[in-house]
Amino acid sequence: MVEQSASVTVKAPVQQVYALFTHFNDFPKFMRFVKEVTYYDEQRTHWVVHVLGDYEWDAVNEDWIPDQQIGWRSTSGLHNSGKVKFRSMGPNRTIVDVYISYIPPTGPIGRLGDALGGGSLFETILKEDLNHFAQMVEQAPPGALDPMSSHYLFHPRSATASKITTHRQNMAMQQDPRMSTEALVERQVRIEREKAEQRKAQQELETAERQRRELEHQARREQQVLLEQEAARRLQEEKAREEELAQEQRVLHPVYDTIGGRDASRDRTAFGDRDAMGTRHFHYEQDPMTARYPLKKGNPTQPLADEEPQASPWLHSIRGTSVLPLPPVRDADQPRPRQV
Numbered sequence: 001m002v003e004q005s006a007s008v009t010v011k012a013p014v015q016q017v018y019a020l021f022t023h024f025n026d027f028p029k030f031m032r033f034v035k036e037v038t039y040y041d042e043q044r045t046h047w048v049v050h051v052l053g054d055y056e057w058d059a060v061n062e063d064w065i066p067d068q069q070i071g072w073r074s075t076s077g078l079h080n081s082g083k084v085k086f087r088s089m090g091p092n093r094t095i096v097d098v099y100i101s102y103i104p105p106t107g108p109i110g111r112l113g114d115a116l117g118g119g120s121l122f123e124t125i126l127k128e129d130l131n132h133f134a135q136m137v138e139q140a141p142p143g144a145l146d147p148m149s150s151h152y153l154f155h156p157r158s159a160t161a162s163k164i165t166t167h168r169q170n171m172a173m174q175q176d177p178r179m180s181t182e183a184l185v186e187r188q189v190r191i192e193r194e195k196a197e198q199r200k201a202q203q204e205l206e207t208a209e210r211q212r213r214e215l216e217h218q219a220r221r222e223q224q225v226l227l228e229q230e231a232a233r234r235l236q237e238e239k240a241r242e243e244e245l246a247q248e249q250r251v252l253h254p255v256y257d258t259i260g261g262r263d264a265s266r267d268r269t270a271f272g273d274r275d276a277m278g279t280r281h282f283h284y285e286q287d288p289m290t291a292r293y294p295l296k297k298g299n300p301t302q303p304l305a306d307e308e309p310q311a312s313p314w315l316h317s318i319r320g321t322s323v324l325p326l327p328p329v330r331d332a333d334q335p336r337p338r339q340v
């Protein structure tokens with residue numbers, strides 16, 4: 001007894017996958033190596049498959065559990081049995097596991113199969129047809145329970161499209177109302193309409209996705225501008241804080257940073273160093289009462305001929321020394337001169 005197994009993941013709910021798998025008579029329409037599946041009644045079927053030759057058998061159903069498992073065993077022909085288990089992995093994801101046990105045929109075909117690695121070849125064929133089943137389910141409308149609604153039926157590699165189905169299978173399909181000329185034309189029109197709707201929906205999704213990406217890109221640009229402005233503002237505030245901190249930490253100059261002006265604490269400077277070091281008028285050393293007297297003519301910087309030079313109190317307060325000699329101090333005992 002040889003045992004083989006294979007698995008496939010189908011993107012559909014487990015109820016839909018289970019219902020579509022139980023349509024055995026539609027297998028030749030999308031599987032490659034199944035040439036015939038016809039019904040005797042609801043429990044018994046006749047199978048013909050091609051693996052290095054045609055093999056056929058009659059099978060009876062057993063161990064069926066709705067939405068979980070189906071099983072069979074042969075009653076004549078190639079001795080085999082098997083089970084198919086359905087495992088739900090989510091709302092739209094189902095794993096299908098197929099287990100088959102069979103007794104290899106004897107004779108020349110059996111020896112040829114052994115020489116060509118019949119076990120690995122059969123496993124490869126089983127996986128390929130399971131992948132065809134997954135494609136059929138995924139290309140059917142959501143919730144569809146009839147394989148005839150799938151767009152994948154009659155694909156170029158199927159047994160029906162390759163015209164390798166048996167005469168018995170062809171007769172069964174001719175008697176099927178779903179395979180009539182009118183039904184096939186209607187099915188083709190429906191498929192074209194559904195494909196157009198799918199293309200339109202796909203275009204709308206692409207347009208929406210493109211718009212979403214553009215909006216996201218614009219939002220990122222605006223956010224980048226805001227971040228740059230915020231960074232510039234923070235940098236400016238940081239520089240201002242650094243300048244304030246540097247100003248607070250600056251060592252005060254003993255001359256230029258005193259209260260009241262520059263070097264205000266020194267004597268002989270009536271208004272401090274700010275006044276003493278400022279720009280002066282041209283005749284700043286002269287008495288302003290005489291140097292700027294508007295009725296005087298001539299050189300105002302020189303004393304008048306009939307006047308005696310007098311020391312300027314203003315100059316004395318600024319310079320601390322007198323350029324001209326001060327008038328003599330009169331003695332209190334000396335009589336005052338008489339005015340003429």
